[in-house]
Amino acid sequence: MDKILGECLCGNVKFEVENEFDKFHLCHCKQCQRATGSAHASNLFTRVDNINWLAGADSIKRYDVPNRMISNAFCSECGSGLPYLSLSGKALIIPAGCLNGKPKLSPQNNIFWSQRAEWYDAALLANPVAKFAD
Numbered sequence: 001m002d003k004i005l006g007e008c009l010c011g012n013v014k015f016e017v018e019n020e021f022d023k024f025h026l027c028h029c030k031q032c033q034r035a036t037g038s039a040h041a042s043n044l045f046t047r048v049d050n051i052n053w054l055a056g057a058d059s060i061k062r063y064d065v066p067n068r069m070i071s072n073a074f075c076s077e078c079g080s081g082l083p084y085l086s087l088s089g090k091a092l093i094i095p096a097g098c099l100n101g102k103p104k105l106s107p108q109n110n111i112f113w114s115q116r117a118e119w120y121d122a123a124l125l126a127n128p129v130a131k132f133a134d
């Protein structure tokens with residue numbers, strides 16, 4: 001079975017998942033910008049039982065946005081985004097950035113594109129070779 005390990009920035013929380021995902025959305029909504037502190041959330045969706053917590057699951061904090069189907073889960077030590085159960089209880093949502101390996105599924109779409117950060121279009125236009133060489 002092809003598995004991917006994941007962990008938070010401080011290494012307190014560790015887990016593994018099977019590399020089998022149903023959906024991969026890049027969400028540009030304002031709530032996801034705030035939750036991630038970045039341009040968008042990168043959310044993989046998988047079945048609810050596809051996770052094996054290896055360490056630190058009890059130090060995960062969860063926040064549910066009142067009256068919205070939006071949640072965030074994070075390490076209480078370092079604040080890194082971590083997997084959580086959707087409010088509907090039908091999917092496990094995994095922030096792709098906490099995975100150590102490459103998901104088999106590639107991002108399928110950018111959702112809430114109209115709410116994208118005002119500076120994001122400039123980032124897309126930037127020449128990656130010139131702008132990100134070190």
Ligand SMILES: [Zn+2]
Nearest residue numbers: 008010075078
């Ligand atoms: Zn942590």
Ligand SMILES: [Zn+2]
Nearest residue numbers: 027028029032
């Ligand atoms: Zn969102």
